[in-house]
Amino acid sequence: MIYDVIIIGGGVTGCCIARTLSKYDLKICVLEKEAEIASGTTKANSGVVHAGYSSAREYIKRYLCIKGNNLYTQAVKELNFPFKRIGSFVVALEDDQIKQLDEVRKKGIEDGIPDLELIFDKDTILDMEPNLTEDVVGVLHAPSAGIVSPYELTFALAENAAMNGVNFFRNHEVIKIKHQDYIFTVRTYGGEFQGRNLINAAGLFSSKISKMLGLDYFSILPRKGEYILFDRNAIQLNKVLFPMATKVSKGILVCPTLHGNTFIGPNAQNITDREDLSTTTAGLKEILEGAKKLVPNLPLRSSIRNFAGIRAVPDTYDFIIDNTDVYGFINVAGILSPGLTATFAIAEKVVDFLELLGLELKVREDYNPIRPKPDRFKDFTKEELDAKIHKDPAWGRIICRCETIPEKEIIDAIRAPVGSKTVDGIKFRCRPGMGRCQGGFCRPRVIEILARELGIQYEEITKRGEDTNILVGKTKDIALRDISGGANEG
Ligand SMILES: Cc1cc2nc3c(=O)[nH]c(=O)nc-3n(C[C@H](O)[C@H](O)[C@H](O)COP(=O)(O)OP(=O)(O)OC[C@H]3O[C@@H](n4cnc5c(N)ncnc54)[C@H](O)[C@@H]3O)c2cc1C
Structure with missing residues (x-):
């Protein structure tokens, strides 16, 4: 089969493009190198839907951010992912910073950011944010800023795209691309794919993909x-x-999450290894010191996890969204912050490019933009839960005690379109392992459910794909093997 569009990369950018294109009568596939989608930069970031004032005016990321922020309102109605417009403060701690913030405010309003305001009255500020430092002299308040769960957004995008006919191929790393007679032949470790248009949304590896077609710019x-x-x-x-x-x-920054946690970070450290997600003592000290300037009474004893994310910073310092010299090949690269915010606007831009290239965009008769909200134990009343448990006892078997996740939510996460097949996939999809014990209690149970649902052995279950197996065998089998091995040697 020849696809109309092949998308490389199953992060928020690739999945949002796939979902936006799934409206049209086209054959589309997404190729992702990891075992789960949302495994790259999309997995670990601040999850802030920015108002859009922070990038300079010469960058397209500024305008795509402002537009993208606005597009979240409709998207959340259709895709039912966790999102709240809670607003943001940029905090001035010295008088001369106010002038700077006022410049930012004026430009933001001119560019269409709604309701940006400076607040100077300390009582008003501390009423709005009681844990903020008493040293505050003023804030730039952006009510349109929000928080989103980046991976839950991406799962929603992929599910809806799949419902509308997009094929997802995980564990399919692209290793070679040929372009001949207006057809791309894309070689992956899982087989070859052919398509008329090719979109490079490979995040940190997007320059490598571009170079496969000789585009080294x-x-x-x-x-x-x-x-x-x-x-x-x-x-x-x-x-x-x-x-x-x-x-x-x-x-x-200091930021609440949609699940009631708070995080602080990130710092910014140039590295060479694109997969180095380690945290360092020096780095954690740096973010702690920075965050304490905003919120001095941080609950240090209640920290449950340190983690890191990696930005894909392009040399232009701006998004690279290009119809390239190779006909039908579009680079969507260098999607650094605010790429999550801009994602719906980026996808629209890519669709415009494809239309310019002559792709016929006929809306599918059976297009369904609605991705139903996943059922969550926590959202039900006691009466509703009783009825659910009566119908399906898996609603009553709590697997993750920290986050109160029943077996049924895990089964649903496995069986969903583009469902999860790894322990981390399940964790990011419905949260077992996200709580205080970080999976200490629920991980064996999750492995058990995955093995049963997928019809495979416990030893085949991985944390996040190839070479991350968790179990090596049954303790008794290993002990017996060791004993008999020892006897033979004797
Ligand atoms: C620390 C940090 C904080 C951030 N905070 C915010 C924020 O608050 N708000 C905001 O708007 N933005 C934020 N961002 C930016 C945002 O996270 C990114 O813009 C967004 O996640 C980029 O998504 P992507 O899909 O382009 O890249 P990715 O998520 O990296 O997706 C690319 C995918 O391509 C796959 N891939 C790579 N090579 C191949 C190959 N050869 N074959 C097949 N697949 C391949 C990867 O496995 C990956 O899944 C932040 C980023 C970081 C790192």
């Missing part, structure tokens, strides 16, 4: 950001809190 620098995550309800925050921005980043 940009480079991507990996820049790591570390985080500390605090337990649910350890501190109450109402807004996303930013310091004054620096030249390289928006600075270390």
